[in-house]
Amino acid sequence: MQIFTSLLAAISMSTAxxxxxxxxxxxxxxxxxxxxFAGAHLTLxxxxxxxxxxxxxxxxxxxVVRGPDADFEIRRxxxxxxxxxxxxxxxxxxxxxxxxxxxxxxxxxxAPAQDRARFGLGxxxxxxxxxxxPNNDKAAAILMQTxxxxxxxxYIKAAQDRGAFRERSNAVNFxxxxxxTITQDLPADTPVGLYTVSVYxxxxxxxxxxxxxxxxxxxxxxxxxxxxxxxxxxxxxxIICVLIALSAGWAAAAAFRR
Amino acid sequence: MQVYLxxxxxxxxxxxxxxxxxxxxxxxxxFGVGGGFLMxxxxxxxxxxxxxxxxxxxxxxxxxxxxxxxxxLRRKTVDFQMGGYLVAGGGIGAIFGVYLFRxxxxxxxxxxxxxxxxxxxxxxxxxxxxxxxxxxxxRPHHIDTPRNRKRRVAWMAALPFAMRFRRxxxxxSPILPLLLxxxxxMLAAIMGVGGGFIMVPAMIYVLQMPTNVVIGTSLxxxxxxxxxTTILHAVTNQAVDIVLALLLLSGGVIGAQLGxxxxxxxxxxxxxxxxxxxxxxxxARFLFDLVTTPPSLFVVSPM
Numbered sequence: 001m002q003i004f005t006s007l008l009a010a011i012s013m014s015t016a017x018x019x020x021x022x023x024x025x026x027x028x029x030x031x032x033x034x035x036x037f038a039g040a041h042l043t044l045x046x047x048x049x050x051x052x053x054x055x056x057x058x059x060x061x062x063x064v065v066r067g068p069d070a071d072f073e074i075r076r077x078x079x080x081x082x083x084x085x086x087x088x089x090x091x092x093x094x095x096x097x098x099x100x101x102x103x104x105x106x107x108x109x110x111a112p113a114q115d116r117a118r119f120g121l122g123x124x125x126x127x128x129x130x131x132x133x134p135n136n137d138k139a140a141a142i143l144m145q146t147x148x149x150x151x152x153x154x155y156i157k158a159a160q161d162r163g164a165f166r167e168r169s170n171a172v173n174f175x176x177x178x179x180x181t182i183t184q185d186l187p188a189d190t191p192v193g194l195y196t197v198s199v200y201x202x203x204x205x206x207x208x209x210x211x212x213x214x215x216x217x218x219x220x221x222x223x224x225x226x227x228x229x230x231x232x233x234x235x236x237x238x239i240i241c242v243l244i245a246l247s248a249g250w251a252a253a254a255a256f257r258r
Numbered sequence: 259m260q261v262y263l264x265x266x267x268x269x270x271x272x273x274x275x276x277x278x279x280x281x282x283x284x285x286x287x288x289f290g291v292g293g294g295f296l297m298x299x300x301x302x303x304x305x306x307x308x309x310x311x312x313x314x315x316x317x318x319x320x321x322x323x324x325x326x327x328x329x330x331l332r333r334k335t336v337d338f339q340m341g342g343y344l345v346a347g348g349g350i351g352a353i354f355g356v357y358l359f360r361x362x363x364x365x366x367x368x369x370x371x372x373x374x375x376x377x378x379x380x381x382x383x384x385x386x387x388x389x390x391x392x393x394x395x396x397r398p399h400h401i402d403t404p405r406n407r408k409r410r411v412a413w414m415a416a417l418p419f420a421m422r423f424r425r426x427x428x429x430x431s432p433i434l435p436l437l438l439x440x441x442x443x444m445l446a447a448i449m450g451v452g453g454g455f456i457m458v459p460a461m462i463y464v465l466q467m468p469t470n471v472v473i474g475t476s477l478x479x480x481x482x483x484x485x486x487t488t489i490l491h492a493v494t495n496q497a498v499d500i501v502l503a504l505l506l507l508s509g510g511v512i513g514a515q516l517g518x519x520x521x522x523x524x525x526x527x528x529x530x531x532x533x534x535x536x537x538x539x540x541x542a543r544f545l546f547d548l549v550t551t552p553p554s555l556f557v558v559s560p561m
Binding site for chain 2: 037241255
């Protein structure tokens with residue numbers, strides 16, 4: 001009997017004029033960080049095709065904003081003669097600095113664990129592709145001793161504490177029929193770089209479609225000019241800083257001189 | 259309202275930063291100190307990365323010292339000859355300090371070393387000041403005991419190349435101010451301070467300079483050393499945030515003027531006792547953070 005119903009479902013799917021798909025677009029593909037940047041609202045527009053309205057209602061959507069791929073240094077704190085200090089560094093390569101999910105329901109209700117691990121759904125799996133490289137023998141010993149799982153969770157906890165890793169459920173607004181929007185808040189300390197926005201369409205715990213869009217976050221204006229000058233021409237930048245400080249100090253003295 | 263700092267790469271509330279600059283400026287005007295040893299910790303406690311706090315504070319001290327030295331130039335209470343040797347020594351110390359800073363940063367130890375340096379210097383200086391001011395306050399009548407200026411330690415007199423410093427009325431070896439300048443320069447580079455809180459007592463008690471030229475000469479030296487430190491930090495560590503410096507400055511200059519006026523109303527010993535307590539409190543905070551178990555056993559920092 002069960003075989004019969006699933007067969008029927010398969011037939012009804014194959015008779016559909018087009019395959020089930022999900023498509024996503026961003027209202028803004030470029031986010032500009034200037035002196036007054038205090039975070040941004042990113043709006044994702046999406047559409048589900050190839051499903052009837054009733055079928056659409058039974059699906060789940062997960063949207064993931066992740067990026068930019070960055071390298072981190074993880075050091076374990078150690079106590080030496082009463083004082084806590086950072087130990088040798090273990091390099092963690094290829095982990096996202098920002099990781100935000102929006103979904104219809106909590107992620108563990110949408111997708112099975114091996115799927116979440118495979119596609120990196122949820123903060124816990126955000127750094128699965130990262131590799132660990134110890135800086136020296138002492139760091140290698142610490143890596144052996146703690147293992148990558150503990151380092152990974154330390155990295156995730158640090159990111160969650162700064163608000164860079166967040167999961168939101170109940171965050172998908174369905175519009176007419178198969179149209180949906182997701183509003184994702186980007187924090188004020190969003191790092192500059194390239195991001196990937198991925199959407200996954202799930203039904204009964206199985207992935208049936210996915211799509212991706214690119215997002216870039218750039219410094220602009222005076223912000224960018226200061227940053228570039230400081231990094232490309234540090235001597236000139238240093239001298240300018242001193243000249244500004246000298247003239248500000250002199251101006252203050254002149255202004256208050258009675 | 260928020261302002262995004264281009265080098266620290268974080269948003270801050272500009273009014274809080276200006277208020278911090280104003281508060282430290284007020285205290286530095288009131289007590290006649292540079293304020294770097296209060297400003298840098300405050301920035302670190304606020305959440306500015308310690309590397310940026312140290313580099314940026316150097317540029318702010320340039321401005322504060324320029325604004326302070328003009329009065330001394332008018333009163334001719336700057337010993338340029340002595341200042342020159344202090345600057346030369348300070349330059350060497352600052353170069354050494356900035357490179358040491360870079361090495362420590364790469365080794366991940368810079369936060370710990372900054373904290374230890376603050377604990378050592380703040381508790382020593384604060385403790386000495388407190389004891390001294392308490393003694394002065396407990397004396398029923400203020401008796402100014404004249405110091406014996408001619409008493410000079412043997413090793414100091416034995417140093418070669420002794421020369422005359424006319425403005426300071428001294429006949430000493432220039433090795434002494436060079437050495438003292440170098441220590442001050444190193445502290446400036448590592449701790450984000452001007453070094454006045456070490457230089458001023460050292461100039462009075464070690465070099466035995468007349469007190470009236472000490473402050474002006476110290477400010478004169480600090481301008482050059484912190485200017486060099488600013489450039490070095492900008493070059494080696496990309497750690498000078500000019501937006502942060504300008505915010506601090508705008509609060510600092512107004513605070514310093516108001517503080518100088520408020521300071522006139524208080525007695526010198528009371529002022530010193532208050533400052534000593536403040537210095538000790540900041541040192542205690544650093545010590546507390548060093549010895550208590552950190553909230554997270556792992557430090558994760560972006561490369």
